[in-house]
Amino acid sequence: MKKLNLDEAKIARGRELAGQIVDQIQTYINDHSTVTVERAILRLLGIDGVDRAEVPLVNGVVNYLQKAGVLGKGVVYWLVNAMLHLQQSPQQIAEAVVDGQLALEQLPQKTDEEILTVADRLVKDALEKIRIRRKERSELIACHGKGPEPMLYVIVATGNVYEDAIQAQAAARQGADIIAVIRTTGQSLLDYVPYGATTTGFGGTYATQENFRILRQALDEVSKEVNRYIYLTNYCSGLCMPEIAAMGALERLDVMLNDSMYGIIFRDINMKRTFVDQFFSRLINGYAGIIINTGEDNYLTTADAIEAAHTVLASELINEQFAFRCGMHSGQLGLGHAFEIDPNVTNGFLYELSQAQLVREVFPNSPIKYMPPTKYMTGNIFKGHVQDTLFNACSIMTGQGLHLLGMLTEAIHTPHIQDRFLSIESAKYVFNTMRDLADEICFRPGGFIEQRAKEVLDNTIGLLEQIAGIGLMEALAKGYFAEISRSPEGGKGLEGVFQREPGYLNPFIPLMLQGGNEND
16 A cells, blocks of 8 residues: 555654644643533433424423523533432423423532432433444445445435435445435535435435434335345535534444534634534544545545645644544544546646645545545536546546446536446446456656655645644634635534533543444
8 A cells, every 4th residue: 555655753743743733632622612512411311302492302401401501511411410309301300491491500409429420320321322323334235235336325315215225226236335315405504403304405315313213214114125234425615514424323323524624714613612623523433333535535525636736635644643532543534525627737746646645644544535526517517527537437447435436417406316327337336347446556756747746745734733733723814724714703503602611511432432442
């Protein structure tokens, strides 16, 4: 795999700098929580459903505690205290709070020891449910096997979960290994999770727990038929990042789009909110054995792929360090990059081959997520198919892990079933006919590809040194990534961040950190 003669000391320096950058943010994370972290905790403890106005019960409970000015101790503290007094389940207590029949903060407070004992038992029971789902995945993969890398990754996005299920099964029969259900436009900006099965959505389908269950069942059925475990992907991002992680863990999703900075840069979600939310969401994903996909591929939709290549690698190193602090391991990190070089650039394929090989060598144990051309797709389906074929060739030549298929109709419409069929057919042909090519080729020492990779690595170290000096929040404010600037006090959701008080209780954090990789 090591074909670029990269300086290992420079790679190590990059990781050291990324670790310093993340540690600065981790201090803030450790002192704060958010409303959606607390809602995710309630979901993990079994609270479900909505009130008469269709507001999720978890929102109602957290909103109540926030308005009462006592959320700083965390929902676990107040929930368990009420359980000790009333001998009721978390669901019963949530319903009573939302119905206005129970004032949690007015109950006499039990001792910290009593509360902690019950809280630990509750949390361990909740985590056992996630362990069971993780074990199911392992058993099904052992039974059916899975597709060879690069695994073929396709998207469905009808807006109707039942139609999504049909199209997902069709894609699996055509040869897809991973099915991603695009989330409906704008859901990332909702500070609640819609409830139940949904049949309408623009540009995608709502991420709800019932929709996850329906799609998981559909893919389990087709996995038996094709004798290949089919992975299910959704979007663990936005203002409800930790809640979607909780739902995904409970419904056995396999892959989650879960970036530490994407929401800040591309959705203008407050960075303080995002950093705290990504920590807890990644704790859940790590514990559940879910692969996360990061979003560096998006940087090249707004910045030039050649000039900004080092920002992609720098962000990947930062994302890796954030994930490590959540107990995740390299095998769960689908770090993202994309085939987005202008087709008119002379030797553009060599630039791309260099970048793909660089990412592969810096992260040898991660299932790298490789994204197809989108920025320079014109609607010319014939040229688009050629661009996608070069993308396929680059992927197999550099040993990528998760290969999101390009569509010849990109820039025209949401793919039809036949569009996906043609893309799958083309990728399978390229992967089969070039299966072992990567083992047969090397790059000329001192040549264009090697020198380009070394240049990008050097620029990455320089960028990380700058960020370590000023801090990641300031770097985001200055637009270091994707040429988009965001303010630490701006964006959506800052009002949902709060400082933990002395005695803040969330046993999920230490327990998940202790046991996240116990089955690996």
